[in-house]
Amino acid sequence: MTSPKALVEGKPGSKHLLLGNEAIARGMIEGGVSVASTYPGTPASEIVDSLAAVANEIGIYVEYSTNEKVALEVAAGASLCGLRSSASMKMVGLNVAADALMTLGYIGVRGGMVIITADDPNCYSSQNEQDNRYYALMANIPCLEPSDPQEAKDMLLDAYGISEELELPVLYRSVTRLSHTRKPVVFGEVGEPRKAEFVRDHGRFVMVPSNARARHAVLLEKMDSAKRISDESPYNKGFGSGELGIIASGVAFNYVMDAIEETGADASVLKIGMIHPLPEERILEFLKDRSSALVVEELEPFLEMRIRSLANKHSLKTKILGKEEASLPRCGELSIKRVALAISKAVGRDFGVRFENPELSELHLQIPTRPPVLCPGCPHRASFYAMKASGMGDAIFITDIGCYALGSLPPLSIGDALLCMGASAGLSAGVSKATGKPVVGIVGDSTFFHASIPGLINAVYNGHRIIYAVLDNLTTAMTNFQPHPGSGLDSLGRPSKRILIEEVARGCGVEFVRVVDPFDLKSSRTALREALAFEGPSVLIFRRECAILEARRRAEGGPRRPPYAIDYGKCTGCLLCLNRFGCPAMILEGGRISIDPILCNGCGFCAQICPQGAIEASANED
C-alpha cells in the first residue's frame, strides 16, 4: 500500500495515492497538529495508524487511548494548553465520548481541536447506521464535511482555523466511502507546531453551574458568528444552471455529479462544506425561484429537515425532496443509481437509463453467502469449541464487539446477544437476574479495557453470578492489530507497562479468576466447569496470541509449521470437525472432508477434537 513514510517525505506539490484517512493524517501534519489520540474503530483506524508509523520522525504525539472518551479528553487537555490536537473515532465511539463533548463546547479550546467521526453507512463494519452530524447540533459546535481525500486534507486546515477563530472544537465528518477511498492527493507545506502553556481561567475552564450558565450564552454567541464563516466557506460551490436544484454535502456530492451525467438531467447543484451552522444565505439564494430542490446526503435527513425548516421560516414555496420526503431510501448507503432514480422522480421523467441487466433477476441466482469468519488457527474458535463441549446446557451467551462476534454464526453459534462495546458485562447481569440461568459474558482484551470494567465491578458489587470470558489475543485484531493496555506495548509498539487482565479482575473483587490456553482443550473445559459451579461472578481469561500476528512472525523467519491433513485410513466421515468446529480450511467435496493446505495455519487444534485421531500434521509442506 502507500508507504507511511510518504506522508512525511512527500514534498509540497507532489501527488500521492492516499486513503481518505491517510489524507486526514497528512492534513494533521500540514496543520502542525501536536497531539492525535484515538481508540481504533473501522472506518476511522488508519488516521492514527498512519501517524503512529511516522510519529517519531515528525515529533507528533500519538496515542491509542483506552476508549474514545479518554481520547477526546486527552486531545482537549492538549488543546486547552494551546496545542493543536485531534481525536478520531468511528461513529459509535462518539457515543462513548459524548459526555465530554457536550460540555467541551462550553469550555471551548485554545489550540485548534478537531474531532473526526467516521460514520459507516450500510454497516460495513458496525452495529448501527447512526448519523453523527446530530452531535454537532446537540453539542452546538461547528461541523464540516469533506467530499474526497484531497478535500479531506485541505478542509482539515480550515477546520483548525475555524476552531481557533471561534475557540471551539470542530466536528469533522467522514464516512466509509471517504475514509476508505483512495485517490491522488497533492501535498502542501508541513506546518509548525504551537507552543504549550496552561493559563488558568476559572470562569471558563471550571464548569460549575454558575460558570456553565454564563458559558452557554457565550457558546450561542460564537455559533451565531459562525454563520458568516459558513456562508463564506470556499467549500460551498455551485455547478450547472438547470431547473432542478440539488443540494449535497460530503461524499453524496460525487454521486450527484455522476447521476446527472447518467441521466443527462438539467440540474444545478449547490455543494456545501460546512453543515453546522448551515450557510443559510447561500441556501436561501439557491432555493428562491425554484419549485423543488432535492437534498442528497449520507445517512439521516439531517440537512433536508433543516433546509425545509429554513425554507418555511422564509416562506419559500420550494418543495424540499430527500429522505424524509422519501425520494431517497433512508437505509444503507447512497449510490449513483439511487441518486439517478431520485432525480428521475424529482423531474417526473424516466431518462431511459438502464442499470443492471433485468434478465439477471430472471436467473434467480441462489448462491451461498460468504460472511466474514474467524481465521484458520484463530484461538477464539478453540475457546468457543470448549464452551460448546463443556456441558453448559442451557447457558446464554452474551457477546461483544470484536472478531469474536463472528463466533455467533454456525457452527459455533456462541453469541445470543450483542449490543455495543463492553455491554456484555451489564447485559449478562440483567439476563442472569431475569432468568436465573447460567450466563456467559464474552469480551475481547481491548474491549475489556475499553468499557467493560464498570460492568464487571457492578457484577461483583451487586452479586451477579456471571461467567465473564475474556478472549485475550493480545491485540486489537479487528481494526489492524493496535496495541492496548494488556499487550505490553505502547502506541508506537515500544515496550510499556503491561496491565494484566487477571490482576484487574482480582482488583475488582472477582474471587474466581483463571487464565487458560484455549489450545489446551482439557484445561479450558475444566476451568469452565469450575466457573459454572462457582457461587458468584467468575472471570476466565482465554489467552493466546492472534493467529494473524503469530503467522506474520513465522513468515518473518520464525519456525515453520506444516499444514494438517486427514488420514483416510482412520477417518470415518463423521464430520464432527466440520459440523462442530468449522475451520475455514476444511473442505467437503463429494462427501469427503479434506484440509486446504494453503489455508491451514497448522495450529493443530482440530487434531485434538477428532474422535478417530485421523487428523495429523502432514509430512510435506505446501
Place this chain on the structure above:
Amino acid sequence: MRTKNVVIAGVGGQGVILFATTLANAALMSDLDVSVSEIHGMAQRGGSVVSQVRIGRKVYSPTIAEGRADVIVGLEPLEALRSIAFSNERTLALLNTRRIIPTTALLHGPKYPETEKIIEIFEKFCGSVLAIDALDLAKRCGSTRAQNMVLLGALAGLGALPIASEAFAKGIAASVPRRAVGRNLEAFKLGAEFASSSKSLDMAR
C-alpha cells in the same frame, strides 16, 4: 475519455485491495485521475470483499453503478458471480477458476455452483470472458499468494485499460514490499503472457 470502471471481487485475504491499489498506482503513473474504494475491518476476515477502481480524467463517485463495469476481475469464481450485477454486454470478465468454498455452503444453504456454470453465466451476460487457473501460474513463480498479480497481468495483457505495461510495472513497485517486487512482477508477466496467447478470448463478441 469515458471513465473506466473495474470491479475486483474476491475473498478476504486474497489480495483484492493490493490488486486495486496496484492498478490505481499504475493509473496515477499514466497521469490519470483514479479512485479506489476499499472495504476494511470485519469484512476482511475471510468474507466477501469487493474493491472498485475508477480511472478517467476526473472521477467523482467512489463506487460503480450497477451495469457499468468495463471489467470484472474475479479472484474467486463465486465472488465474481456475486458481482455480476455490475456487468453489461460489453464487460470483460477475468475469472480465476480456483474455488474457495465458504463453510456456509458446506453446512447449510445453497450449494456452490459448478465453475463451468459460473463461466457460462458470464458468457451470457458479458462481452468477453477469460478464465484463468491463476493458482497454477502463481505456483510457477513460487508463491500461491501471487494469484492477484497473475490476474493483474492478464488485465494488462488484454489491453483493456488506457495504461501501458511499463506503468503497471511501476505500479507494482510502488505497491508491494520491496522484497516481493520480483516475485510479483514474475506473476504479472505470466498472467500477461497467458492473456495475450489465449485463443479462447472472443473480444469481438
